[in-house]
Amino acid sequence: MDVATxxxxxxLGINAQYIDGYKIIIYTLGMVELRSRHTGENLKQEILNCLDQFKIEIRQIYSSTTDNGANVIKTSKLLQISQGQVQNNPNDDSDSNDVDDDGYDEVHNTLKSTMAVVRCAAHTLQLAAYDVIKTMQTNIESCRKAVKSLRCILRGTSNVPILDNATQLY
Structure with missing residues (x-):
C-alpha cells in the first residue's frame, strides 16, 4: 500500500501479491481517493473496506509492504492489531474447513501469526539518496559557480567544462 498526492x-493504492502455480501474481485491488485525513485509523478503514469488496479477510494477509510514512506505519500496526483480534476470536462459521486438505492448513497455521510489516527497500534507498544529495547541496552549488566562471574564462576553447542540469541529479 502507498499514498500519493x-x-x-x-x-491510496492497495495491491495484493500471491502465488498461483509457482508464479507470483500482483493484482491492484484499489486506487482509493481519500477524502478524509490520512490518519492511521482512516487508512485502516479504507483498506478494510477495499479488502471486503474482494471478500478478503484480514486473517488472510501475511505481510504488508509500506513506505516509511508515520501514518502508513501506524496503519500497518493497526491492521496487525485487528488481525490479532480476529485470530484470537475466530468466527464459528469460518470456511477454512471447506478447503481441501492439500497442506493449506499446515502452511496457513504456520504463517497465521501476526502479519509482518515490511518497509519498502526501494523507498528507503530513495530517501537515503535524497538525504545525501541534500547534505551535498552547498557543495554542488559551489561547483556550479566555479564551472560557470571557468566557462567564461575558457570560452572559445575545446576544454570548456560541462555545466550540469539540476534536474539530472534526481
Whole structure:
C-alpha cells in the first residue's frame, strides 16, 4: 500500500501479491481517493473496506509492504492489531474447513501469526539518496559557480567544462 498526492487529489493504492502455480501474481485491488485525513485509523478503514469488496479477510494477509510514512506505519500496526483480534476470536462459521486438505492448513497455521510489516527497500534507498544529495547541496552549488566562471574564462576553447542540469541529479 502507498499514498500519493497529485494535483490536490490523495490516492491510496492497495495491491495484493500471491502465488498461483509457482508464479507470483500482483493484482491492484484499489486506487482509493481519500477524502478524509490520512490518519492511521482512516487508512485502516479504507483498506478494510477495499479488502471486503474482494471478500478478503484480514486473517488472510501475511505481510504488508509500506513506505516509511508515520501514518502508513501506524496503519500497518493497526491492521496487525485487528488481525490479532480476529485470530484470537475466530468466527464459528469460518470456511477454512471447506478447503481441501492439500497442506493449506499446515502452511496457513504456520504463517497465521501476526502479519509482518515490511518497509519498502526501494523507498528507503530513495530517501537515503535524497538525504545525501541534500547534505551535498552547498557543495554542488559551489561547483556550479566555479564551472560557470571557468566557462567564461575558457570560452572559445575545446576544454570548456560541462555545466550540469539540476534536474539530472534526481
Amino acid at each position: 497529485r494535483q490536490n487529489r490523495h490516492i
